[in-house]
Amino acid sequence: MTAPPPITGILETALYVDDLDHSARFYEDVLGLKRINKDQRFAGYDAGPRSVLLLFKRGSTLETVHMPGGTIPPHDGEGPLHIAFAITAETLAAWERHLQSHEIAIEGRTDWPRGGKSIYFRDPDGHLLELATPGLWPNYLD
DSSP, X not given: OOOOOOOOXXXXXXXXESOHHHXXXXXXXXXXXXXXXXXXXXXXXXXXXXXXXXEEETTTTSSOEEETTEEEOOOOOOSOOEEEEEOOGGGHHHHHHHHHHTTOOOOEEEEOTTSOEEEEEEOTTOOEEEEEOTTSSTTOOO
């Protein structure tokens, strides 16, 4: 057996939401993500270098999508999921103040053994979001 070719990162992460417009406003207004695409079934956001967050209207991706360049197989998801966004240690306190100004409750805080810190809160669909500083994982040190 041979080793698989290397993976160079996660390019897309998807969340499934009930009200696409409401969730889009949250990710744009509260988290400040820049929208790169939107239609009636999904919105895509620049989530950092080589990283895209996709918000799909729940149930809108149950059919194969046919495009000029190929097809996208059906997919969907249910229940609250989890995403961690990378932030700098210097902005953690500012993020806490920013979330408070939007009346977003911080549900948890963690100080990690490698020196990273995380705060946790929910989006409008109940997904658990995390803002994490370097030091959370051995491959996230700067």
